[in-house]
Amino acid sequence: MKKIVLATFFLVFYWSNLPSLYSQNGKESTTSSGFPIVWIEEGEGELPEAGGRVFFNLQYSIGDSMVYDSKTSGDVSFMQLPEADDPQIAGEPLFEALYLMVPGDVVIVTQRKNQMNQSLPGMADDDELRTRIEFVSYKTAEEYEAELQIIRDRLPEVREFVDSVWWNYVSSEYADKLIRTDSGLEFIIHKKGNGPPISKGDRISFHYFGKNIESAANFDNSFNRARAINFVVGSGTVMPGWDELFVLLNKGDVVSAFIPWQLAYGERGRPPVIPGKANLLYYFEIFE
Template sequence: MRSIVYALLACGILFACGGSSAQMETSPLGNRYQLFKDGGSGDPVATGDFVYFHAAMRTEGDSILFSTRQGGGEQPVVQAADEANDQIGPVEDVIRYMRTGDSAVVRVNIAEFPNKPPGLENDTVILYSVVVTEILSQEEFEARSAAEEAAKEEVRAVVRAREAERTEFAAGILKAYNEGTLENVQTTPSGLKYVIHEEGTGAEAEPGKGVVVQYIGQLVSTGVVFDQSFGRGEGIPFQLGTGRVIPGWDEGIDLLKVGSKATFFIPAELAYGAQGTPDGSIPGGSELAFYVELEKVE
């Protein structure tokens, strides 16, 4: 998720709530913003500091396009650039004037963009709402990152150790499905078929919430595994119900709770359609089987 946030920053499109243009200041780089310091504390950001923040992206008409709090995955962090650096986005620019707990609104005029971002062709302004949650020096950030990476690697090793066993289990489920002996298969009105192997007891997945999912994807016709997360040791994070994954996943994951283990049998029309994937790993018209484990709901 962090890579998505950086892409938005680079494009100048992370945005926000409220903020009258008449009340806004202009930074030396020409970015218009309004800074709220009521909740802030501590020293302001210094060059080289690492700043953890949350941001929401909104049109001037209050249509929210993206929120880092609901996107799933890790909280975004950016290293504060020197004031002489003008090759940064508006959020990165304004963050340099903030403290922990401060919030700001940044106004970006996209009417002058040569090519407007998809979906914003009829808009002229984007607003960012930004809240700084923590500021760390480079030394503190590097120490934290090393500790976090060590902890993550322990978790990844546990997940990777399950790869062979889970792959064998998924293959057995698909074999039974193809032979017509798989029990308790349910079908939704859209045509999605699924079996819940183990019902979770945690939070329910809901549209708009961030989720993390472990998975094994197979072609129903051949049993070929075209993608899986266990070998990487990390599940995939995404915001449910926002079209960031194939429709069969958005519908299927919505049926689960944290801890659930299930297999989805997804028809082509809820997956990659008649075209398949550009790399050819999933041919056009393919029915797909996904063994999934819902790890987290945020």
């Protein structure tokens, strides 16, 4: 009984003193609007400048309850930083904090309801919103555009390769080379990666190119946007065929998958781009 009382006391003390506990572990400051900001981890590098791209993870908590976590989507959030004196970002702790951070920093910004431009539903007047920001990386506007162009320049090469994969599949050239599963999924590994096997719950990043097997129409790709896809395998946020495929692969693999409509967009499809019951070809380049 004594242990239970002590444990309960510790939990109450911990949550009620969470901001001060964070303060003891890192440097403190305030944003331009006066929001307290505490460093949990300190990185290194230059402060970001307006026009650059900031890549970050974000969590919102009220009391001991997390109300949002950007990591659940698998994507690292990113944005182009506006000018620091832009009136539209005044009073927004995320923007104000990012101007004080460098890559590798992890901070907590605290905000009371009466300090918020728009409060979250259910917040009491004395509630505090804690915004946890993990600064993943930063690219200047010039660096970011140069990287995008390198990826875009690969699009003709990738399109031509996917066309050849499609032809080899429909003409049965791959008949003896395909790996097949009981669900009807088929795939071929063009290049074996050096990374570890992919498991459910892993976050992976990759580029892809999509093609309708019946019509040969190209319907989507990440090379044109020059931005890789990130997601958590097995989270149910993508088509079933993707979740089934990736746990059969390694990070670094280059693969083409032939996904039956039951494991893709089903009977309805994704009008007007993908018709119902469409069997799809996806080409993937998975990062290591």
